[in-house]
Amino acid sequence: MTIHEILRHYWGHSRFRPLQEEIVQQVLDGNDTLALLPTGGGKSICFQVPALVRPGICIVVSPLIALMKDQVENLKEKGIKAIAITSGMGKREIDIQLDNCVYGDIKFLYLSPERLLSELVKERIRHMKVNLIAIDEAHCISQWGYDFRPPYLRITALRELHPTVPVLALTATATENVVKDIQEKLGFKKPNVLRKSFERKNVAYVIFNLEDKFRKLFSIAENIQGTGIVYVRNRRETQEVARVLGLNGFSSDFYHAGLDHLARSAKQEAWKKGKVRIMVATNAFGMGIDKPDVRFVVHLDIPESVEAYFQEAGRAGRDEQRAYAVLLYDTSDVAQLRRKLELSFPSVDEIRKIYHQLGNFFQVAYGAGEGQSLEFDLPEFCSRFKLDVIKTLHALKFLEKDGYISLSESVFLPSRVKVMVTSEDLYRFQVEHSAFDTFIKLILRSYGGMFEQYTAIREYDIAKRMEQPYQVVKDMLTQLKTMEIIDYLPQSDKPYLQFVRPRFDNKDLYIDRRYIGDRKAIVTRQVEAVIAYAGSSECRSQFLLSYFNEASPPKCGICDICLEEKRRATAVNLPEQIENEVVQLLSLDHLSLDKLITSISLGSEKERIAVVRNLLDSGRIKTDGTRYYV
Template sequence: MSIHEILQQYWRYPHFRPLQEEVINHVLEGNDTLALMPTGGGKSICFQVPALAKEGICIVVTPLIALMKDQVENLRSKGIEAVAIFAGMSKREVDICLDNCVYGKIKFLYLSPERLMSELVRERIRYMKVNLFAVDEAHCISQWGYDFRPPYLHLAELRDLHAEVPFLALTATATEKVILDIQEKLLFKAKPDGSRAVFVKSFVRDNLAYMALEEEHKTRRLVNIIRNTGGSGIVYVRNRKETQEIARFLIAAGISANFYHAGLSTPERAKKQEAWKKNELQVMVATNAFGMGIDKADVRFVVHLDIPDTLEAYYQEAGRAGRDEKKSYAVLLYNEADKSRLQKNFELSFPTVKEIVQIYYHLGNYFQLAYGAGQYLSFDFDLGDFCNRYQLEPLKTISALKFLERDEWLVVSENVYIPSRLRFDVNSQDLYSFQVAHANLDGFIKTILRAYGGAFDYFVPFRESDLAKKANLPISEVTKRLEELQRYQIITYLPQTDKPQLQFLQARSDSQHLNINRQHIESRKAIGEEQLKAVLNYLKGDGCRSQKLLYYFGEKNSKHCEICDYCLRSNKKTKQEELEDKLIIEINNLLAIEPLRLDELVERLQNGNEKERITLIRNLVDTGKIKFINEKYGV
């Protein structure tokens, strides 16, 4: 099938979006390719279509587990075989999944970058017929990027397994420095003319009006923005508590709103997300956990009530407005206290080596790990509980974990919902013998076999509540029987989880042997200072907002957008100045002929309204440019 036939058959699209076809053709020619496409630009099609056009499997690397799961479900709904491997899965689950990729008909294998550090995973990839390596969120490979992820630095090692397979790197935001860094870190092969392929869709959003407004009463201004703009919107805040407070405030003001953050259960998040997508509620108040992978075109406004840490993050979040190309607004409300808070958070983001070592020591105790033990073990990780137990500052702790990730001691994933799974560990003959010997469990086992027939070959997802209905038992009894079967080594039972996962990449070390790269911390701090300056510069009202963003991303020759708050103010000022110039000429011409009373002068003027004419006449008298004598004006 041609790429156009694939697009039509699986996506029902009559044609590609700008840049997609060029990227796809370049990949199909076997070239390493970097594509920069803003949020909502259709990046996934750029690797999904060429992968379907060629024999073999596409390996997709992404750090966003929620997005990974969404894409796998979307592909499966189209009849395309896809699987994902991420933190929280058991070793046996991973083993079976990789086997299916080697021997089955899987077309897409989604992996978190941390998984590629496992020797087991790499060895199995060696035996797969790989047609493309797709690296999503490619800016994560660069220490100059805003979301640096150390495991990305190992991605180039995939070339040792399949030297001829091309790489397609994709990102929504990258500065010129990051673009070069991505190509160098992924060892991009140059074309015969010595160049490397970079496809860049302009960061210009003609329909998006950027506003940065200094405001002491932010909630009052927020209500005005929502009422005046109308339509669907997102309000971004910094923490979970604030999402609830602002949502309650909006509801009290008569605005249909709800709140969203990563601490909610997956069913809750899905329900709220669906209601917002269907326009059953107008506004979602959320942390930055909301929005990734959500394809809603008719978002009319995105309001930030806190200053984002970087312009990259702001551009991505603000860019969720107006994907239907209709007029939309990206509004950032801030005050002096917000600037101080941003500066303080920046300082907390760079703990000392001593503090990092102490936090690592607490982690070992928290998970009750012996020294020399724990390599590749994963645990559910409750950051709030951990910080409370050891009286730690959350932001500093998160930053320390990132530096421990950089030095490959551990890795922390985002919140991810993994349903309960089970698999039979015995063959059907041995299972029958067990049923005969344990009549009390026979009926329960038969219910599992009827409901989940594939459980001999792979882990099947299920809900304890569904199984309870089928077996006509209370949920507590179902859980008890599953655990009993696991003790007998008849099944492996993995209960659902909805927490972030922390995995130790190396065995627990003592403080003397815990190597922390001090130089890396200093260089990250220098980069952070540049990013902080860029954000503060954006807030200044001394230039076109869109032009400032475009300049930051390397588009040096952009024009004024004419729709941001700065451009609107400038245009208004310019028009006012033009009006005053015309009125001054008129006034001087009239008074050069004869002195006039105020009513006579105002009536004979052609430009401006009555109020504007009177105001200017009085200003001219005050500045001595015209005279007022005997109830008449003259020159």
């Protein structure tokens, strides 16, 4: 099929969005390409369409496990075979999935960059017929980027395994430094950047510096119809702000990464379907959520960078209808942001101490632990050792950069089961262990493919069909695993921490001081840039587009700065305009003062009377005491 036939067949679109077709053609021509598309610009189609044109598999690297899982599900619904390998999956499960990519007809393999650490993964990729390497959120590979992730540097291993396969890097936020850095880090054969302007003509950017944020938030929710997102700083605030909105009559809910998978999914669906109007959330909300009719996005605090703000605000108005991106802040927010900046760069001694405490937390001996992937509860870890959460999280990132650990985001994995014996051996087991016979038959009838691969199951559904308690089902599955009849992987919903290297003694731990200093300088510039945005008197859209190196961006005409300029210009010319209208009215008829004032269309009553007095004083109009005339 041609690219247009594929677009029509799988997505139901008759034509590509602006720039999509050019990007697809560059990829099909075998060119390494960096595509800059604004949030909601349809980045996934740019790699999915060319990958479907050519035989072979497309490898997609993304840092966002939730987004990977969404895209895999969407592809499967279209009848396209795709899988994602994420943290929390067992070695045997990964082995089977990779085999399907080498020998089967899988079209898309989604990986987190951390997975490229594994020799097993790299060796299997070497034997795959790869037609494209797609890098989503490509700004993460650049130290100059706002969301630099050291594991992204390992993507170069893919190029070494398949040097002739084109690379498509995609991002919605990149300054000129980042654009150059992405191409260098990914080893582009020649520079090749396709960019669509980040200008959002339908989005009005508005900033208020005020103390009573709730009052302004209520006003926004009352005066702007439709759904909205309110971004706040932390999990506690999501609940508090949603509660206050609810008490004041606004349909609202809260969302953050600490909620379990079922709760997050339910809240997300309720908001997408319009059952909840306003979602109050941390920045964990929004990625991969394609809701085009968001009418307003409000930030109740200054975000950490212009890039982060632009991406989050960009979730408003994807349907090209008027929408509002509003930032509410006060002077204390600025001080808090700068304090957070300092906490984000712990000292080398503090990093060493946190590494030592990690070993104690997981009871990993010196020289042991290499390759272990362990569920990691950050709040519990910080509570046990009385650590600051922000400082600890960033210490872990520096340890990750230096190659000691790998830290994944929280990810929900359903329970999975694979039968580990042949069908003949399973039958024999059922005959010899009649207590398990009905249970095994029920599972095999309910879920297919268990002999070939790990299959997702729901213990609650099995319990309901068996008319047994949930725990009984869990116990029976666990017993079958102990007896090596099945492999049973219970569901999980936590981040994972992996010891990439054996545990070091603190005195042997090398921490790159220079890198920490460089990162602090970069992040400081980003923080100061977003503070400058909040306090700027320049057109909001102009400021943002200039930040992303767009040449001579136009004024938007709809932000608070542009509207204030229009108001001031109107105010300056208003007396002259009222004068012209008064003279025109009186040239047609002699009018009483009341009739004259009410006939004037411009200005307030006070402004109209002031103009009439000035005209009388200058002799341009006259009065006989009752009527006015020229």
